Amino acid sequence: xxxxxxxxxxxxxxxxxxxxxxxxxxxxxxxxxxxxxxxxxxxxxxxxxxxxxxxxxxxxxxxxxxxxxxxxxxxxxxxxxxxxxxxxxxxxxxxxxxxxxxxxxxxxxxxxxxxxxxxxxxxxxxxxxxxxxxxxxxxxxxxxxxxxxxxxxxxxxxxxxxxxxxxxxxxxxxxxxxxxxxxxxxxxxxxxxxxxxxx
Numbered sequence: 572x573x574x575x576x577x578x579x580x581x582x583x584x585x586x587x588x589x590x591x592x593x594x595x596x597x598x599x600x601x602x603x604x605x606x607x608x609x610x611x612x613x614x615x616x617x618x619x620x621x622x623x624x625x626x627x628x629x630x631x632x633x634x635x636x637x638x639x640x641x642x643x644x645x646x647x648x649x650x651x652x653x654x655x656x657x658x659x660x661x662x663x664x665x666x667x668x669x670x671x672x673x674x675x676x677x678x679x680x681x682x683x684x685x686x687x688x689x690x691x692x693x694x695x696x697x698x699x700x701x702x703x704x705x706x707x708x709x710x711x712x713x714x715x716x717x718x719x720x721x722x723x724x725x726x727x728x729x730x731x732x733x734x735x736x737x738x739x740x741x742x743x744x745x746x747x748x749x750x751x752x753x754x755x756x757x758x759x760x761x762x763x764x765x766x767x768x769x770x
Contacts, residue, residue: 573610574603575617596620644669647678652702654748660688660760661695661749664724668745671731678745680730686719693718694753699732701743708732711750 577600602615617628647668655662661684671677680699686692696711708730719725734743752760 572602572615573605575615576600576602577617650742651680651745651747654746654762656763658760659749659762660752660754661686661692661719663747665727676734678732678734680732680745680747681727682747683727684719684725684749686721686723686725688754689721690758691718691720691723691755692752693755694751695719696750697728697747698750699730699745699747701732701734701745703743705743706733709750713753 575598577598596619597616598619599616600614601612602617603610603612619626619628621627647670648666651666651668653663664683664685666682667680669679671679684695684697694711694713695717696709698707698709700707710728710730717725732745734745748762750762754760
């Protein structure tokens with residue numbers, strides 16, 4: 572690294588890179604790297620920390636990529652916890668999760684819902700959040716186009732979820748839950764307060 576234009580990232584975990592008794596600050600910016608005669612620039616972060624009156628710096632890394640080293644084209648559906656209990660009348664199928672190629676903090680989530688019952692589901696809702704509950708998406712519908720017939724599969728749903736993460740933390744797991752379902756015969760189902768988690 573031959574040059575580094577940076578700003579101090581102030582976050583709730585700005586001291587989380589603790590090497591007691593050190594305290595650390597993430598520096599985020601654009602670095603210039605020299606390899607032989609070739610110089611390249613990329614987004615990078617470096618942890619700066621102080622110990623016994625002296626400053627130390629961790630190696631830089633590419634901050635334009637997610638902390639996870641998988642490529643954006645990798646299906647990351649294994650990073651989602653499904654909060655569906657055995658009594659849930661709908662189940663999630665065809666789940667796919669990708670890193671947004673234009674924004675590493677966004678996750679493009681695609682899925683369908685299957686109605687396990689013998690009567691049409693006319694109204695239902697779901698919620699997407701993460702294990703830290705720093706954000707959420709809530710969806711509810713009673714539209715005719717969204718009715719799921721008996722033992723049928725819904726249209727594909729597409730959500731873009733922003734992960735709130737800090738450089739000093741691992742990536743939080745996404746959570747998806749069904750909130751409620753109303754059927755054509757008037758019966759209703761509501762999610763229990765302590766849903767079963769399936770990875």
